[in-house]
């Protein structure tokens with residue numbers, strides 16, 4: 155089968171319509187998990203088939219697509235998803251956050267603030283934030299329907315009891331517009347404040363067959379206790395290459411002797427800063 | 440305040456439940472007054488658990504009404520919407536299961552188990568939740584240093600005491616208990632009974648306690664209903680029923696206990 159035998163963006167129009175209906179419903183009810191009939195995609199589930207289907211249903215020919223994995227455009231996962239859409243949709247691609255009209259992401263929100271008109275598509279492994287304490291799907295649905303969210307705080311309580319502080323660092327639960335409690339996917343809690351955004355945010359879980367969404371400027375509150383308020387903490391270092399003190403950092407082991415350094419996880423952000431002349435301790439100007 | 444005393448807390452009328460052709464419980468009626476403990480006794484299979492499940496809204500009866508005092512007026516709880524019923528279960532009602540693991544979250548610490556009901560009704564201050572949980576663990580004689588342990592590490596008696604603390608922490612207006620001392624060693628039972636009696640007195644609890652053990656109702660219940668084959672055969676004040684049983688079945692029940 156050659157590339158031109160695929161429909162635009164791989165999925166057939168029927169399927170895309172079905173997915174778009176789920177997306178629209180998700181946007182109409184922010185934070186609510188909409189079931190959809192997930193399709194087999196030519197990649198394993200762990201590779202973000204939910205996000206890929208949402209992107210496929212959202213793309214139009216003059217879109218410019220950016221794909222990141224843990225903030226980087228050049229990981230195997232990001233590269234292969236980008237190639238997939240270059241091949242099946244023929245869309246332009248970019249690594250620059252500001253140039254992209256659609257950004258598919260796994261585990262990060264770009265550092266560069268998003269703007270109106272952009273769409274951020276998240277790959278979601280486990281969409282149900284209540285799953286940790288309540289394995290029954292029938293029960294979690296009821297809990298969402300009736301706004302019975304006490305269990306989320308039990309989870310945070312357990313965190314503090316065990317670690318002295320809310321140790322949840324990824325997939326930190328949020329409440330959307332005072333209504334649905336939502337799992338923001340495994341982004342670091344550092345990114346949670348960015349969930350209130352001018353961009354449209356779409357979340358796709360392939361294996362669990364759920365889509366949910368945040369329309370622009372939706373209120374998103376990270377759950378916490380009065381005496382243990384939400385803290386989007388960040389490692390207390392500048393980026394070793396670009397000197398940024400406001401970005402999320404990856405720790406990189408540099409040698410066998412325990413040497414390490416901290417680098418921006420957002421490769422585009424780091425690159426833009428370097429291009430603008432910023433340097434860190436390791437930065438070659 | 441007198442108005443509250445003039446009206447039962449719970450009014451049960453004609454509650455009937457069949458399992459296919461078999462009778463679970465038939466045509467049960469009684470009133471429970473505020474601060475009163477009602478014991479339901481009878482041998483295994485007499486319909487006690489079925490009745491309790493119907494009263495607590497876990498099992499829909501075929502017929503009958505279960506009216507509960509909501510803001511001063513008696514409302515048929517069987518007609519409540521599901522959100523209303525679930526709300527009742529989180530706030531005014533509590534249910535202590537025979538097997539603690541049915542009523543506990545085994546993957547959550549003891550403190551978290553007790554705190555859950557507080558958080559379910561909106562508590563959002565960790566320190567306050569924790570100190571209330573600590574207070575309740577103390578009241579059910581669970582050492583403070585076990586607060587962050589999971590109930591899987593607890594003995595059967597401790598698990599049952601934890602389940603009781605978890606249920607009572609929000610001060611429910613009505614507590615349902617199904618064989619709360621069942622399945623425990625005799626010495627453990629005695630300690631639990633003692634504790635329950637203390638709590639009932641201190642808190643002025645209104646409760647319905649199902650048991651096959653007459654010693655339990657002797658200690659805890661103000662009034663007694665005796666069930667046989669799904670029917671109530673005798674009811675009255677506990678001491679009266681136990682000391683001067685009128686129905687032949689009750690006489691048998693009482694005498695068999697005396698032989699033990």
Ligand SMILES: Nc1ncnc2c1ncn2[C@@H]1O[C@H](COP(=O)(O)OP(=O)(O)O)[C@@H](O)[C@H]1O
Pocket residue numbers: 458461462463464481482483484485486487488489490
């Ligand atoms: N789920 C069920 N399905 C069918 N029959 C049941 C069920 N539960 C109880 N029964 C029957 O209903 C009667 C009353 O049982 P139950 O309420 O459990 O009695 P008790 O609690 O007094 O031991 C018994 O005959 C029992 O076999």
Ligand SMILES: [Mg+2]
Pocket residue numbers: 487488489
């Ligand atoms: Mg029983």
